Amino acid sequence: MNLDNLPNISFCETDGSNVEQEVITGYEKIAGVTLAAGDPVRLYLESLAYILTVQRQVIDLTGKKNLLAYARGDHLDHLGALTDTPRLQAYFASTAVRFELGEVQTSAVVIPAGTRITPDNQLMFATDDLAEIPAGSLSIDAIATCQTEGTIGNGFIPDQINRLVDPVAGVTKAHNISTTLGGAEIEADDRYRERVQLSPEKASVAGPSGKYEYWAKSAHTDIADIAVLSPTPGKVDIIVLLKNGELPNAEILNAVEAVVSPEDVRPLTDNTEVLAAETVEYTIELSWFIGRSNATLAASIQDKVNQAITDFMLWQRSALGRDINPTELAHQMRQAGAKRVEITSPVHTPLTGRQVAILAHDGLLVTYGGLEDD
Missing domain, CATH: 2.40.10 (Thrombin, subunit H)
Structure with a gap:
């Protein structure tokens, strides 16, 4: 279940104007009077309504912090404790x-x-x-x-x-004699929340993909995505991708292997193998244009479009099995202010769960075509 798709909830009214109206209307009904603006009693009730609004906001926030979708910080740690899922601490390089x-x-x-x-x-x-x-x-x-x-x-x-x-x-x-690796910050709330949500899977004895995903993500805070694949009966491949599309080194692969291979995690019939994601290179070659009506904003739009291209490259390499998708590239550039985008490459390329799309070295060729009529 995607927590983002859950409806927003509120435990009590928190809008200050509504609370004030409730207080004043309730008093007028009980006292049988109408309070004019500036009436001392009305002013008192308005100050009381402010205090009640603040209290209701605290009540609402307190209620929400007991729910996984809303919990943050220490409150999220307490929810994790219910399923024996502690937050991962920082690592040293x-x-x-x-x-x-x-x-x-x-x-x-x-x-x-x-x-x-x-x-x-x-x-x-x-x-x-x-x-x-x-x-x-x-x-x-x-x-x-x-x-x-x-x-x-x-x-x-x-x-x-x-x-x-x-x-x-x-x-x-x-x-x-080697590049320093392995350092990581304490596990962020969003990633920790995902693991808490997955934690019931660890109780399964049948070896579902969610169980392997939970344990694999527990190995290191830099792990961003896991794919669990079974190419043949009894064979389980666990594919690892790090944050920002980085590939794991041997240390992280060994750490994942160490947490998924014990007999109390892995069914005896499963043979696990932990692997780095396979990279699929692509290039970006395109031309783009700005509408003449936005001529005065051209410099700003160019900066935003360049950032959109950078964001696309990060988006593309941030998940396993994410198809190489030129439509998404054009969409992000249009959102940034481009009037028209002509993309020569990449072309749509389906990827498997083992693969991640990475821009090829020297694979970026972007041409700004200038202004054109709207």
């Missing part, structure tokens, strides 16, 4: 770090656990475990984790983290 010696040593060189390196003397990464450079070797690789949670630790490419904070005798160089 990590990377592989190589420690190098200036020359071969005759004895092992110990890299203590917690040895820190940094890209900027502010953000720190520290080794998870003790590591040793064996005698006769020049280097050793170790996993280092960011000491600040969240996405701030993501995206440092190899060699960007290269300043050794805690000196180690003999070590002349330390640097990351």
